[in-house]
Amino acid sequence: MNLDFTPEEDAFRAEARAWLAAHVPAEPLPSLETEEGFAAHRAWEAELHADRWAVVSWPEEFGGRGVDIFKWLVFEEEYYAAGAPGRVTQNGINLLAPTLFDHATDEQRARVLPSMASGEVVWAQAWSEPESGSDLASLRSRAVRTDGGWLLSGQKTWSSRAAFADKAFGIFRTDPDAPKPHQGLTYLMFDLKAPGVTVRPIGRLDGKPAFAELFLDDVFVPDEDVIGEPGNGWRIAMSTTGNERGLTLRSPGRFLAAADRLAALWRERGADPAVRDRVADALVGARAYQLFTYANASRFAAGEQIGAESSLNKVFWSEYDIALHETALDLLGADAELADGEWAEGYVFSLAGPIYAGTNEIQRDIIAERLLGLPKGRR
Amino acid sequence: MRFLLDTEQAEFGRTLDRMLGAAGTPAAVRAWAAGDSGPGRALWARLAETGVFALAVPEEHEGLGPLPVELAVAYVELGRHAVPGPVVETAAAAALLAELPEGTGAAKEWLPRIASGDALVSLASGAAGPYALDADAADAVLVADGDAIRLAAGHGPLRESADPARRLFVPEGGEVLARGPQAAAALARATDLAAFLTAAQSLGVGLELLRRTVEYVGQRRQFGVAIGTFQAVKHRLADALVGLEFARPLLFGAALTLDGEEIAAAKLAAGEAAYRAARAALQLHGAVGYTEELDLSLWLRKALPLRDAWGTPAQCRARLVPAAGGPAPWRESSAG
Numbered sequence: 109m110n111l112d113f114t115p116e117e118d119a120f121r122a123e124a125r126a127w128l129a130a131h132v133p134a135e136p137l138p139s140l141e142t143e144e145g146f147a148a149h150r151a152w153e154a155e156l157h158a159d160r161w162a163v164v165s166w167p168e169e170f171g172g173r174g175v176d177i178f179k180w181l182v183f184e185e186e187y188y189a190a191g192a193p194g195r196v197t198q199n200g201i202n203l204l205a206p207t208l209f210d211h212a213t214d215e216q217r218a219r220v221l222p223s224m225a226s227g228e229v230v231w232a233q234a235w236s237e238p239e240s241g242s243d244l245a246s247l248r249s250r251a252v253r254t255d256g257g258w259l260l261s262g263q264k265t266w267s268s269r270a271a272f273a274d275k276a277f278g279i280f281r282t283d284p285d286a287p288k289p290h291q292g293l294t295y296l297m298f299d300l301k302a303p304g305v306t307v308r309p310i311g312r313l314d315g316k317p318a319f320a321e322l323f324l325d326d327v328f329v330p331d332e333d334v335i336g337e338p339g340n341g342w343r344i345a346m347s348t349t350g351n352e353r354g355l356t357l358r359s360p361g362r363f364l365a366a367a368d369r370l371a372a373l374w375r376e377r378g379a380d381p382a383v384r385d386r387v388a389d390a391l392v393g394a395r396a397y398q399l400f401t402y403a404n405a406s407r408f409a410a411g412e413q414i415g416a417e418s419s420l421n422k423v424f425w426s427e428y429d430i431a432l433h434e435t436a437l438d439l440l441g442a443d444a445e446l447a448d449g450e451w452a453e454g455y456v457f458s459l460a461g462p463i464y465a466g467t468n469e470i471q472r473d474i475i476a477e478r479l480l481g482l483p484k485g486r487r
Numbered sequence: 488m489r490f491l492l493d494t495e496q497a498e499f500g501r502t503l504d505r506m507l508g509a510a511g512t513p514a515a516v517r518a519w520a521a522g523d524s525g526p527g528r529a530l531w532a533r534l535a536e537t538g539v540f541a542l543a544v545p546e547e548h549e550g551l552g553p554l555p556v557e558l559a560v561a562y563v564e565l566g567r568h569a570v571p572g573p574v575v576e577t578a579a580a581a582a583l584l585a586e587l588p589e590g591t592g593a594a595k596e597w598l599p600r601i602a603s604g605d606a607l608v609s610l611a612s613g614a615a616g617p618y619a620l621d622a623d624a625a626d627a628v629l630v631a632d633g634d635a636i637r638l639a640a641g642h643g644p645l646r647e648s649a650d651p652a653r654r655l656f657v658p659e660g661g662e663v664l665a666r667g668p669q670a671a672a673a674l675a676r677a678t679d680l681a682a683f684l685t686a687a688q689s690l691g692v693g694l695e696l697l698r699r700t701v702e703y704v705g706q707r708r709q710f711g712v713a714i715g716t717f718q719a720v721k722h723r724l725a726d727a728l729v730g731l732e733f734a735r736p737l738l739f740g741a742a743l744t745l746d747g748e749e750i751a752a753a754k755l756a757a758g759e760a761a762y763r764a765a766r767a768a769l770q771l772h773g774a775v776g777y778t779e780e781l782d783l784s785l786w787l788r789k790a791l792p793l794r795d796a797w798g799t800p801a802q803c804r805a806r807l808v809p810a811a812g813g814p815a816p817w818r819e820s821s822a823g
Contacts, residue, residue, distance in 0.1 A: 109492055109556050111743050117488075178488055371808065388804035392737070392752045399736030402490040410491070423729050469718070475728055476721030480701045485716030 111402065113182070120175070121182045127159060128190035139453065140196045141318030146230075146272040149196035153227025163201055163225045170217065171225035177405045184359035185398075191365070199268060200224045200231030204277045207295070211336040211344050219332075220297070232270035232300070234278035234322055235345070237263060242470045244279075245290040245342065249324060251280035257330040258282070260298060263323055268464075270320035271309035275299050279341040286339075293341035297333040304328070314447065314456040358425045360398035363432070366454070367394035370436050373451075377439045386435040393428045400424075416478035419471040426461030426468060433458045490739070492560065500560040503537060507568035513782045519571035520651035524624040527571045528607070534570070535604020537561075543578035543680070545585050548598035553582065555742040559687045563738075566691020566761075566793075569785045571652045573609040573621045575688060575797070577601055579681035580608040580629050583636065586673035587665045593638065597627060611639075611658050612678055615797050618646060622656035630658045634671040637661045650788040675747075681797040683750045686738055686757040689793045693731045693761030696768040696786050700724060704771055720771055727767045730760030748807055755803035758794035765790035 113121070137152060138145035156162040157171055165180040166172025175183070195201065205224060208217055223229040240247040249262020260280055270276060276298055283292025300307055304327035309317035336344045367390045374380070374387045400421070404414050433455035437444035446452060462468040476482040492500075510533060515526035534540065539561045544550020552558070558578065565574050581601045584594045600606035605626075611619035612631040619628045619642065628639040639658035646655040665673075701724060704715035714720050734756035741749040765787050769776045776783055794800065 109490060109496065109739065109743065110488060111490060111740065112488060114488075374808075384808050385801070385804045388755070388807040391807055392756055393733075395740070395749075395752055396733040396737050396756055399490065399740045400733055402488060403736050403739075406489050406491045410489075420729050420732050423725070424733055469722070472722040472725035473718065475725035476715075480697075480721075480724055480728060481705075482701060482715040482721050482724065483705060483713050485712070485718065485721075 111399075113178070117179055117182055120179050121186060124161070124183050124186040125190070127161060128186055128192055131155060131159075132190045132192045136191075136450070137193045139316060140194055141269070141312070141314070141316035143272060146196060146269075149193055150227045150230065152193050153195070153197050157226040162197070162227070163205075166205070166221065166225065170221040177408055181359065181361070181401065181405060184361035185364060186361070188359070188361040188365035189368070196269065197224065197227050197230055199233045199273075200229075203233055204231050204297075207277075207335060207344060207347060210347055211295075216332070216335070229275055230269065230273045232267050232273035232276045232320070234264040234267050234270065234276040234298075236266045238265050241266075242467050244345075245288075245293075247279065247281060247293070249278075249280050250284065251282045251294055251296065251329070253282075254328070257328055258294070258296065258334070260296075260304075260324045260327040260329060263321065265319075265321045266310070267320050267322060269318055270300065270307060270322060271317045273300060276322065277335075279345050282338055282341075290342040292339055293345075294338045295335040295341035295344045296329050297335065298324075298327055298329045302327050312456075313459065314453065358421075358429075360394065360401045363394040363397055363425065363428065366429075366432055367391050370432055370439075373436055373439050377441075380439070383435060383439060386431070386438075390428075390432045390435060393424075393432070397425060397428065416474050419466075419474040420479070422465060423462075423468050423471050423475070426458075429458040429461050430455075490736070492556070492739075496556060496560050499537075499557060500564055503534075503539070503561060503564040504567065506533060506537065507564060507570065510568075512568045512570060513785055516569050516571045516652050516785050519624075520654075522623070522654075524572070524621075527624070530570060531572060531607065532604050534565075535602075539565075540577060540581075540604050541602040543581040544598050544602040548585065548594060548602065550581070550598065550602040555683070555745055556739065558684060559738055559742045562684045562687035563691040563694070566688035566693075566789075567695045569652070569692070569695070569789060571621075573607055573619075573625055575681050575684040576610040576620055576625075577606075577608045578684055579677045580610045580627075582680045583610065583629060583631075583673050583677035586669070586676065587636065588667075588669050591664045593664050600626070609658075610677070610681070612674065612681075615678065615681070617657050618655035619658045621654050622658055623654060628658045628661075629664075630661065631674045631677075634668065634674075635663050635666040636670050636674065637663045648792060650792050652785065652789075653792055676745075678797065679745065679747050679750050682754045682803075683738075683741055683745070685793055685797045686734075686741070686750070686754040689754075689757040689761040689790070690731060690734055690738055692786050692789050692793060693727070693734075693757070693764035696761070696764045696783070696790065697724065697727050697731065699783055699786070700727075700764075700768040700771050714771070723767045723771065727760070727764040730756075730763050734760040751798065751803040751806040754798045755800055755807075758803075759800060761790045762794045 137148040140146055140149040160173055163172040164175050164183045167174050237247050251258040251260050279293045279295050282294040286292030304325040306323040308321045310319040310321055311317055312319050370390050371387055436451040437455055477484055510530055515530050519527040538551055541551040542554045542558045543552050584597055607625045609619040609622050609625040609628045622628045622642040630637050630639050638661045640660035642656035642658045648655050704720050705713055707714050737753040737756045741753040769787055775781055
């Protein structure tokens with residue numbers, strides 16, 4: 109057991125750090141949840157991609173560097189420590205791409221991944237429906253067979269960044285007569301600019317139009333945009349949720365950097381001893397999360413599957429993120445109320461953590477039933 | 488990087504678990520609390536055969552160590568099985584004795600006996616409180632006072648702990664073994680080791696409280712169903728597991744560095760997680776959990792004293808965020 113990075117990993121860290129020091133914008137970009145900010149972040153993605161930092165863990169043929177999970181963690185640590193912008197491409201990179209690597213055809217990978225890596229095509233996740241949140245399998249939007257493809261109809265909602273994104277991925281009911289709700293579903297990709305798609309931005313809690321509702325009226329999707337076998341969408345989708353809750357969406361680098369900024373804020377604001385314990389808890393939480401991730405990465409590198417443990421991860425980081433931001437807001441005092449502050453924005457975003465990617469109530473059920481072995485019950 | 492136990496380390500933990508599970512530890516704990524250290528000493532003797540106490544003793548004194556990762560593995564198991572006695576203090580005393588200036592003779596006398604399981608040694612450090620755990624059963628009691636370390640000549644009357652299996656005494660008198668900066672530095676490292684091993688013991692206590700509670704709520708029926716089917720029950724236990732599973736990597740991170748701040752982080756997280764597990768265990772057992780008869784009480788009563796022994800949560804937090812500030816202590820190491 110060790111925590112040692114290899115000389116090669118250290119060299120990779122140094123290279124990433126140097127590149128970031130030279131390229132990270134001095135001024136923060138406008139919020140990526142606005143049209144202006146979305147464009148600025150797309151340009152940043154292109155800059156990352158030009159020097160192959162956008163998707164370091166992907167194979168080189170798709171714009172990556174083919175690095176393993178430890179180097180990916182190193183890159184993420186450096187990325188957030190450098191104060192680099194949030195990733196506008198994250199839904200595609202973290203949720204769709206792993207699905208494509210596992211379930212898509214070579215043709216699909218070659219067609220979809222490079223433009224995702226460059227930020228030329230930004231993807232949104234279209235999963236939730238007005239009546240299907242945690243009970244995703246109850247979804248009603250459907251895909252009906254047509255010549256050469258499928259016609260989508262129905263409504264998706266709360267789709268992050270869909271207000272400005274180019275394309276979306278989601279699951280649709282293709283066999284309404286299947287005996288169980290999670291059967292007869294199909295996973296596919298569709299164009300948000302296609303005829304029959306209406307995108308209605310929804311203001312979020314922070315007032316930004318970053319969510320959208322999608323109304324689909326006989327939207328044509330060619331067969332080549334179906335991922336995996338029709339009817340097998342549930343299994344494919346579930347392999348994505350593991351990514352969403354687990355390693356990829358919330359890398360420890362993000363929280364290490366945030367905890368450091370919190371400690372700095374605490375000092376700047378006079379090192380109030382009444383808040384010290386919460387600052388300590390934030391530092392400890394970030395370290396715990398980093399080491400927990402190293403342990404999971406070690407298991408992953410040894411060929412083990414990370415299953416229901418990703419629910420531990422999700423509950424931890426989502427609760428942690430809120431506590432960290434609450435502490436920062438307390439330190440800011442009256443300024444905390446200003447909506448455009450970096451911490452205030454982060455706080456509002458953190459509030460969504462226990463809701464998305466499967467609510468924490470569902471995660472705790474998974475932990476209790478699959479990790480602790482408690483009996484299944486009614487939700 | 489491979490931040491996982493290797494096969495031998497994991498097997499060592501399983502061996503201890505099997506051995507302690509078969510040894511009837513609860514009876515030894517109850518006897519210990521009543522002042523009969525016989526069954527507890529027999530348990531120590533069996534533990535010594537696995538090498539547990541030798542792990543903290545350097546090789547030149549007939550030990551195997553120091554081996555912090557193996558110590559963490561072992562002390563999680565000691566916590567899971569509520570092994571009575573000054574287990575933490577004996578290992579910390581070994582670390583202290585090993586670093587005392589040459590010529591005191593104490594290391595030569597006591598370390599081989601600690602390694603073989605023949606000697607139980609308690610340790611009191613003024614900074615951590617006035618009490619020496621189990622001084623009545625210990626073969627020696629070391630007392631640290633400022634930069635002076637002495638071998639106590641005796642002790643006062645029993646001061647009852649909230650956990651009756653932790654028998655507290657104020658040590659009295661005795662000869663000074665060492666004094667000065669080297670002794671103070673040795674004491675600082677021994678105190679860190681005590682905090683580290685208490686964290687491991689806490690984690691084990693928390694894991695066992697959770698295990699017993701999961702078992703109980705799967706059987707206890709109310710309103711016609713097992714109470715473990717209720718979401719309110721599940722969620723409390725899920726949160727207990729989250730706390731424990733995020734304390735675990737801090738413990739092993741601390742084992743690899745033995746850095747004081749990493750140890751404080753592990754102590755804080757493990758102590759709090761075990762305490763929260765105890766609260767959940769008591770609540771979900773209901774009134775039966777509030778009784779002494781149920782073996783659960785042996786672990787319930789440990790969680791709080793272990794959370795506070797060798798570094799309260801407040802002391803740990805103060806160490807992590809000193810008034811002068813500065814970045815998190817592990818940031819430079821993690822940034823290579």
